[in-house]
Amino acid sequence: MAEFLLLSRAFPRSVRFCLNQCRQAANMISGGPSSNEMSTSSMNGNGMNMNMRTKAPEQTPPQRIFGRLVSEMEYLDIREVLGEGMHPYLDQLQQRINRASDEITLTFFSTQIILPGANSNQQAQQQQ
Numbered sequence: 001m002a003e004f005l006l007l008s009r010a011f012p013r014s015v016r017f018c019l020n021q022c023r024q025a026a027n028m029i030s031g032g033p034s035s036n037e038m039s040t041s042s043m044n045g046n047g048m049n050m051n052m053r054t055k056a057p058e059q060t061p062p063q064r065i066f067g068r069l070v071s072e073m074e075y076l077d078i079r080e081v082l083g084e085g086m087h088p089y090l091d092q093l094q095q096r097i098n099r100a101s102d103e104i105t106l107t108f109f110s111t112q113i114i115l116p117g118a119n120s121n122q123q124a125q126q127q128q
Helices: 002-007 015-029 061-075 078-084 086-108 118-127
Strands: 037-043 049-055
Touching: 002 015, 002 078, 015 061, 015 086, 061 086, 078 086
Parallel strands: none
Antiparallel strands: 037 049
């Protein structure tokens, strides 16, 4: 039962499935999946297509965290979890998911307080 709830690829309530959905959402919000390098097609001087390697944009912290978690779940053996104890493993996993949540907030949401009238003061300063 623990293996099914943690590691199922198809069960929508399994941890692995949910983390993969989070990874996909982080990639979409960030402008698409990122990898270290991506191929682009280009023409050389003779008009022939050549594949060139260009660096992709750097991944956001949420992308990296969710990517790492999904990768670890892909290779996790349930015997490892049961061997070290389910409770400590789940505690650590929950802490890592909480960290991912914090990184989402820091990366994608502004927590700056905007006071009434402060915007007009900034505009006046910018015009000077």
